[in-house]
Amino acid sequence: MSKPSTEHRRQRIAASRSILCLAFGLFAVAQGxxxxxxxxxxxxxxxxxxxxxxxxxxxxxxxxxxxxxxxxxxxxxxxxxxxxxxxxxxxxxxxxxxxxxxxxxxxxxxxxxxxxxxxxxxxxxxxxxxxxxxxxxxxxxxxxxxxxxxxxxxxxxxxxxxxxxxxxxxxxxxxYQPDPSKSAEWNRGAYLVEGLGHCSMCHTAINALGGSSESAKFQGGLIPMQDWYAPSLTSNREAGLGDWSIKDITDLLQAGVSARGAVYGPMAEVVYNSLQYLSDADVQAMAVYLKSLPPSGDTSAPTVTQTEEKNRLYPLGSKIYAAECAMCHGPHGEGKGWDFPPLAGNQSIQMTSSVNPIRMVLNGGYPPGTGRNPRPYGMPPFAQSLSDEEVAAVVTFIRTAWNNHGTAITAKDISALRTAPLN
Structure with missing residues (x-):
C-alpha cells in the first residue's frame, strides 16, 4: 500500500484541526x-x-x-x-x-x-x-x-x-418608572420597597373592600386577622424615619435589631425570610427611599380621660416595671444595646395604636435570628403572671414615662388581645 502524499497528510491534519476547533467552540458556547x-x-x-x-x-x-x-x-x-x-x-x-x-x-x-x-x-x-x-x-x-x-x-x-x-x-x-429627578440609589430603593418588597401591603390600612387608599400609603394600619399593627412609616410619632440615621434603618431591616428597637411579629418573618439576604447596597437603597417619605400623621394631644387613666395606672405600672423590666431595659428605659432595646424615646412604644407593646408584654417573643444577629435575646411572656389591670398599668407606664408621648390604655384593651394569634 502506498503512503499518503505530504499534501494529503496536511489536508487531513487541517480537517482534524477544524473539527477540534468546531467541537471546542460548541463546548465553549454550551459552557457559556x-x-x-x-x-x-x-x-x-x-x-x-x-x-x-x-x-x-x-x-x-x-x-x-x-x-x-x-x-x-x-x-x-x-x-x-x-x-x-x-x-x-x-x-x-x-x-x-x-x-x-x-x-x-x-x-x-x-x-x-x-x-x-x-x-x-x-x-x-x-x-x-x-x-x-x-x-x-x-x-x-x-x-x-x-x-x-x-x-x-x-x-x-x-x-x-x-x-x-x-x-x-x-x-x-x-x-416601575424611575424618577429622573432622584438618584439611582433612591430609585433602586423605591423599586424594591414599592415592587418586590410590597411594603405598603401591610403598612397601609386595609378597608372593608380589601383595598387601600393611595393617599394613605405607608401611614400604617392593623394587619387583618393577625392583630399586629404595622406602624406608619411617615409619622415620626410611629415609625417615621425622618430622624433615624441610615445605619439605624439598615440595621433594623437587615439584622432585625438596631439602636432604635427590634422587629417582632410579621415583620420578624419578613426580616428572617427576606431582608437579611439582601445586599448591603440594596438595603441601604431601601433605607434611603424610606427615609425620604414625606411626614404625616396624628400629632394630637392626649384627652382628659386618657390623662386621668394614666394618673391612676402610672404608680402600679412603675412598681411592676421596676420589679420585672428594669433589669433588662434599664431603670430609665435606656436599654442595653441591641440585646435589650431602649423604651425611652422608642417610637413603637408611643404609637397611637397600643397593640404591639401589649402583645409583647403578654406573649413575649424573639427578634429573628439573622446572619448579623444569629443568637437574639428574647422577651419573656407575662400573660400568665400579670392580670389585665397589671399589664395595662405597665404598658401605660412605658408609653408615658421618660418623656414618652404615648397614651394610657385600659384592662379592656388587654383582654381583647389575650387570645390573639401568636404570629
Whole structure:
C-alpha cells in the first residue's frame, strides 16, 4: 500500500484541526449558556427572596414553594398556590409569559383574576427581566406534587367577577418608572420597597373592600386577622424615619435589631425570610427611599380621660416595671444595646395604636435570628403572671414615662388581645 502524499497528510491534519476547533467552540458556547443560565437562576433566587415568595407559598412544616398555606382573611380563607417546578400541580409546564402575566396583571393562565392577597398590585412594578429571572429560579427548585386547594371564601366574595370592580378602584398596571429627578440609589430603593418588597401591603390600612387608599400609603394600619399593627412609616410619632440615621434603618431591616428597637411579629418573618439576604447596597437603597417619605400623621394631644387613666395606672405600672423590666431595659428605659432595646424615646412604644407593646408584654417573643444577629435575646411572656389591670398599668407606664408621648390604655384593651394569634 502506498503512503499518503505530504499534501494529503496536511489536508487531513487541517480537517482534524477544524473539527477540534468546531467541537471546542460548541463546548465553549454550551459552557457559556450554562453559565448564563446559572447566573440567571442565582439572580432569580435573590429576587424571590426580595419578594419573600417563600413566606406565603410554603406551608409551615411543608416543602418549600409547595403552596397550600392557609391564610385567614376577613372574607374567608385563602390558600397559596404551588409554585414549585412540578409539572402537574406547580409551574413546571408554564412559560415565562404565563408567569409574567400573573406578576404584571394578576391573571391566571386561564384568564381568571387573582385575589389581591397575591400582591400583584405591587408586583406589577417588577421588570420583565426580573420576572423572567424569578421564573427561571422557580423552575430550578425541586418539584413538590401537591394539588392546589380551592379558595374558601364567603358569599359574595367567592364570586371572582366582583374583582373587576376591585381592580378598577385599587389596581394600576405598569412597571416601575424611575424618577429622573432622584438618584439611582433612591430609585433602586423605591423599586424594591414599592415592587418586590410590597411594603405598603401591610403598612397601609386595609378597608372593608380589601383595598387601600393611595393617599394613605405607608401611614400604617392593623394587619387583618393577625392583630399586629404595622406602624406608619411617615409619622415620626410611629415609625417615621425622618430622624433615624441610615445605619439605624439598615440595621433594623437587615439584622432585625438596631439602636432604635427590634422587629417582632410579621415583620420578624419578613426580616428572617427576606431582608437579611439582601445586599448591603440594596438595603441601604431601601433605607434611603424610606427615609425620604414625606411626614404625616396624628400629632394630637392626649384627652382628659386618657390623662386621668394614666394618673391612676402610672404608680402600679412603675412598681411592676421596676420589679420585672428594669433589669433588662434599664431603670430609665435606656436599654442595653441591641440585646435589650431602649423604651425611652422608642417610637413603637408611643404609637397611637397600643397593640404591639401589649402583645409583647403578654406573649413575649424573639427578634429573628439573622446572619448579623444569629443568637437574639428574647422577651419573656407575662400573660400568665400579670392580670389585665397589671399589664395595662405597665404598658401605660412605658408609653408615658421618660418623656414618652404615648397614651394610657385600659384592662379592656388587654383582654381583647389575650387570645390573639401568636404570629
Amino acid at each position: 449558556a450554562h453559565g448564563q443560565e446559572a447566573s440567571t437562576i442565582a439572580e432569580g433566587q435573590y429576587l424571590a427572596r426580595a419578594g419573600d415568595c417563600i413566606a406565603c407559598h410554603s406551608d409551615p412544616g411543608g416543602k418549600p414553594f409547595g403552596g397550600a398555606r392557609a391564610m385567614a382573611t376577613p372574607f374567608g380563607t385563602l390558600y397559596s398556590s404551588n409554585i414549585s417546578s412540578d409539572r402537574q400541580t406547580g409551574l413546571g409546564d408554564w412559560t415565562a409569559n404565563d408567569f409574567y402575566a400573573v406578576m404584571h396583571d394578576g391573571h391566571t393562565r386561564s384568564g381568571a383574576i387573582l385575589y389581591p392577597a397575591m400582591p400583584y398590585a405591587a408586583y406589577t412594578k417588577v421588570t420583565r427581566a426580573d420576572s423572567d429571572a424569578i421564573f427561571a429560579y422557580l423552575q430550578s427548585v425541586a418539584p413538590v406534587h401537591q394539588p392546589n386547594h380551592d379558595q374558601d371564601l364567603r358569599f359574595p366574595y367567592n364570586n371572582r367577577q366582583l374583582l373587576v370592580g376591585w381592580r378598577t378602584l385599587y389596581f394600576k398596571e405598569g412597571e
